[in-house]
Amino acid sequence: MKSMQKGFTLIELMIVVAIIAILAAIAIPQYQTYVIKSQVSRAMGEAGDAKVVIEDCLNNGQSTVGTASTDCTLQALTPSDILSGAQQGSEAAPPTGTGYAQVNPLSGTGQTKVIATLGNHASAKISGGTITWARTGSGAWTCSTDGTIITSNYAPASCQ
Structure with a gap:
């Protein structure tokens, strides 16, 4: 009998x-x-949103960041992975908490930088890394990363 x-x-x-x-x-x-690549791309896009505001300010002759009627008022963005304090017109001291990409003071030549430091919900591998959008006097924007924390295998091809 088979079982x-x-x-x-x-x-x-x-x-x-x-x-x-x-x-x-x-x-x-x-x-x-x-996931890390997507977080870097997202932070790059969030910091890049400030480029539109900066271009609008420069086109309107506003070269000072501030709240006065003649100043360039940076609009609030909705970052989640970017660290920094309140939005301001100069590079922040070591950033903390949820904040905004920091914008260097606008110069009369139109040169400026938008700097985003990753943190908050970002992966521990890239937390503290920076993404920088730099504007030349001719209006060209370039993107770069710090290269030590956000290495080339995490950064998008357009932001090496």
Whole structure:
């Protein structure tokens, strides 16, 4: 009389667990890198929003950041991964808390920088890294990262 097998043998279960472990060992680091890249891209975009405001101010002849009627008033952005204090027209001291990308004072030649320091909800691997948008006097914008915390494998190709 034959007895029918019911269920799986121990070796079959062990093989399935081993396969899942191998897949997880490959997938989890790839997913973490993907998340970090998306956080850098998001912070780059949030800091880049200030470019539009700066261009508008310069086109209207406003070269001073402030709250007076003749000053360039930086509009509030909605950062989540960027660290800094209140929005201001100069580079911040060591940033803390949720804040805004910092804008260097606008010069008469139109040269300025927008600097975003990552933190808050950003991955611990990139927390403290900076993304800088720099404007030349001719109106060209360039993006760069600090290169030590936000390395080339995390930064978008347009912001090396």
